[in-house]
Amino acid sequence: xxxxxxxxxxxxxxxxxxxxxxxxxxxxxxxxxxxxxxxxxxxxxxxxxxxxxxxxxxxxxxxxxxxxxxxxxxxxxxxxxxxxxxxxxxxxxxxxxxxxxxxxxxxxxxxxxxxxxxxxxxxxxxxxxxxxxxxxxxxxxxxxxxxxxxxxxxxxxxxxxxxxxxxxxxxxxxxxxxxxxxxxxxxxxxxxxxxxxxxxxxxxxxxxxxxxxxxxxxxxxxxxxxxxxxxxxxxxxxxxxxxxxxxxxxxxxxxxxxxxxxxxxxxxxxxxxxxxxxxxxxxxxxxxxxxxxxxxxxxxxxxxxxxxxxxxxxxxxxxxxxxxxxxxxxxxxxxxxxxxxxxxxxxxxxxxxxxxxxxxxxxxxxxxxxxxxxxxxxxxxxxxxxxxxxxxxxxxxx
Amino acid sequence: xxxxxxxxxxxxxxxxxxxxxxxxxxxxxxxxxxxxxxxxxxxxxxxxxxxxxxxxxxxxxxxxxxxxxxxxxxxxxxxxxxxxxxxxxxxxxxxxxxxxxxxxxxxxxxxxxxxxxxxxxxxxxxxxxxxxxxxxxxxxxxxxxxxxxxxxxxxxxxxxxxxxxxxxxxxxxxxxxxxxxxxxxxxxxxxxxxxxxxxxxxxxxxxxxxxxxxxxxxxxxxxxxxxxxxxxxxxxxxxxxxxxxxxxxxxxxxxxxxxxxxxxxxxxxxxxxxxxxxxxxxxxxxxxxxxxxxxxxxxxxxxxxxxxxxxxxxxxxxxxxxxxxxxxxxxxxxxxxxxxxxxxxxxxxxxxxxxxxxxxxxxxxxxxxxxxxxxxxxxxxxxxxxx
Numbered sequence: 184x185x186x187x188x189x190x191x192x193x194x195x196x197x198x199x200x201x202x203x204x205x206x207x208x209x210x211x212x213x214x215x216x217x218x219x220x221x222x223x224x225x226x227x228x229x230x231x232x233x234x235x236x237x238x239x240x241x242x243x244x245x246x247x248x249x250x251x252x253x254x255x256x257x258x259x260x261x262x263x264x265x266x267x268x269x270x271x272x273x274x275x276x277x278x279x280x281x282x283x284x285x286x287x288x289x290x291x292x293x294x295x296x297x298x299x300x301x302x303x304x305x306x307x308x309x310x311x312x313x314x315x316x317x318x319x320x321x322x323x324x325x326x327x328x329x330x331x332x333x334x335x336x337x338x339x340x341x342x343x344x345x346x347x348x349x350x351x352x353x354x355x356x357x358x359x360x361x362x363x364x365x366x367x368x369x370x371x372x373x374x375x376x377x378x379x380x381x382x383x384x385x386x387x388x389x390x391x392x393x394x395x396x397x398x399x400x401x402x403x404x405x406x407x408x409x410x411x412x413x414x415x416x417x418x419x420x421x422x423x424x425x426x427x428x429x430x431x432x433x434x435x436x437x438x439x440x441x442x443x444x445x446x447x448x449x450x451x452x453x454x455x456x457x458x459x460x461x462x463x464x465x466x467x468x469x470x471x472x473x474x475x476x477x478x479x480x481x482x483x484x485x486x487x488x489x490x491x492x493x494x495x496x497x498x499x500x501x502x503x504x505x506x507x508x509x510x511x512x513x514x515x516x517x518x519x520x521x522x523x524x525x526x527x528x529x530x531x532x533x534x535x536x537x538x539x540x541x542x543x544x545x546x547x548x549x550x551x552x553x554x555x556x557x558x559x560x561x562x563x564x565x566x567x568x569x570x571x572x573x574x575x576x577x578x579x580x581x
Numbered sequence: 582x583x584x585x586x587x588x589x590x591x592x593x594x595x596x597x598x599x600x601x602x603x604x605x606x607x608x609x610x611x612x613x614x615x616x617x618x619x620x621x622x623x624x625x626x627x628x629x630x631x632x633x634x635x636x637x638x639x640x641x642x643x644x645x646x647x648x649x650x651x652x653x654x655x656x657x658x659x660x661x662x663x664x665x666x667x668x669x670x671x672x673x674x675x676x677x678x679x680x681x682x683x684x685x686x687x688x689x690x691x692x693x694x695x696x697x698x699x700x701x702x703x704x705x706x707x708x709x710x711x712x713x714x715x716x717x718x719x720x721x722x723x724x725x726x727x728x729x730x731x732x733x734x735x736x737x738x739x740x741x742x743x744x745x746x747x748x749x750x751x752x753x754x755x756x757x758x759x760x761x762x763x764x765x766x767x768x769x770x771x772x773x774x775x776x777x778x779x780x781x782x783x784x785x786x787x788x789x790x791x792x793x794x795x796x797x798x799x800x801x802x803x804x805x806x807x808x809x810x811x812x813x814x815x816x817x818x819x820x821x822x823x824x825x826x827x828x829x830x831x832x833x834x835x836x837x838x839x840x841x842x843x844x845x846x847x848x849x850x851x852x853x854x855x856x857x858x859x860x861x862x863x864x865x866x867x868x869x870x871x872x873x874x875x876x877x878x879x880x881x882x883x884x885x886x887x888x889x890x891x892x893x894x895x896x897x898x899x900x901x902x903x904x905x906x907x908x909x910x911x912x913x914x915x916x917x918x919x920x921x922x923x924x925x926x927x928x929x930x931x932x933x934x935x936x937x938x939x940x941x942x943x944x945x946x947x948x949x950x951x952x953x954x955x956x957x958x959x960x961x962x963x964x965x966x967x968x
Binding site for chain 2: 206207208209210211243245246247248250254256257258261264265270271272274298299300301302303304305306528529530531532533
């Protein structure tokens, strides 16, 4: 073999062999991602998680597979990019319920507006005079931890009559159990109602109900659990496999919790101290604990979601005149703050905060707090700039 | 080059226009037969990684393509191209048409024809290219190989160093799967999933495909092409079920050789316009854009391993596709859903019809919302040859 022939062979083979790992992109830091499972899944649980991942992120519905004909979005993943907070382009409008007495627009398309349609169909239009609110898709992260908090733990933080006089009077949203949902072993009931814990108004009991409702109301997909087509109002054959729904529920249950970035940073620690001192933690309770759970990583574990899963009056500024369950229109469930600092990674490099995305920064979101949070907001506004920045740095670290 | 031997053009730079590529292939022909046969294969290794996660290493048999052609009579010829893609995952009749030449400037072509849009769609044979992967814009914007059943005219005229060519066909069009598919984005390629597309035409109106190309023998070629038509069924059994919706594709392609053909540059830009219902999902964009540029340099040309004119080429490709050029109605911000990619390669061509190539491709893909891109890389060793 001549010299140049050897060079060519060596060059080619060298490229193949030596280039391998060095030329491939490295993985992002784990604390920069919201997707991924909790640690310690068994192999069978890992397979269920992967099936759910595919169904959640890759299952895109078409007219052939049942999309719509009126809908909000065409897949789960399109509203929850990277399992993070959603974008205004996939926000949804709920309408028809003004107070605890129930939704009076169910015969006019309530409770959710399907504002898009497949070709040849006309999307739904908000009925005149209907009370309504816009909801931004939430992050999915750590939902399993919230699922296994016992009702007793939730009630332990409730203070519906503000007996302790701190101005904070959290209470659960007592809701009617959906017919296909089974109560938790820890379920507490009041007048035949159960405690909701998912959704902006805590009007959803568990992740099965959340998933089934999303298929039905967001994508226009009928299932074994909710066979009524939202467009025609008629019962139809399931358009999604029941197994896919169970896989998605398992996927949502076993998504990991967000990992706090730089928890030991002095500014973060200073901001956390301020967070506690000005009363934010009265609603955004730093730590909750799960009860028994079938997945080892989720069982009897403390986690830092910064929520109490309770309803709080947030004042007139955030009162859109619409509500769900037994919440009033000015009451909102305390949203979990974990993952807050990663919002821009799922919202297109910007942030859209609060229930409808109206706040374009954490600072603006805090300043829009009212009602029970007014005292804390006033404290925040009275802080020195450096203290406010440290508080925001802490929130961004979550 | 029917029956002319074993060697085809090693790249697209020399001789014929891109429109000639369908017949500019090596064929084998027996002494007593009027039928010539040929084909090519593409096989490669695939080592891919995305977000730090390696995909399982795999060998891939991407294509086995068979050609058959015959000169039926003077001025009448026929060609068939049958492709087995990804083993036997897809079996496609990519081309089966008859040419009847009344004049060099007036040849009638009818059958399943390759729509003359861009350059790659008609000039896509694996052995001609230095890269294992086809250009993104030529597969996901223009869905090469795009073939449609129809008929039309083509012709060519030589004037000194200049060659002028044209093609104009009327064919069946796309279908509404281009805006209703499991990719969740506008995709002309999705229309190819309809197995009835060679016998049915959902819109009921013919789609126009046309191209004008001019070549200077010492400089290179430039082509302008377009596809214009409707894609959806606006009425069924006489009942109106939708508005009539249009789809248009514009493309410009060029190639040039220099330094005694030691440097070759080729590229293509394409733009898609689709009429999409106002109330439909924004994930389906009304405009798409894509393009690529290849630069190939011959660094060694000599006798090697007993091949008289073996070549070693190095090559680079830059490419970009934007699947959705619309803006969000809610925020006014630009919709993402784009990919840029850079590929480098080294290849050995023992003969013009055979290539061994090593490619490294890096790409960054941005989602619909414009979130931080997902970086992926691909390392491939591929072999492709005519036979």
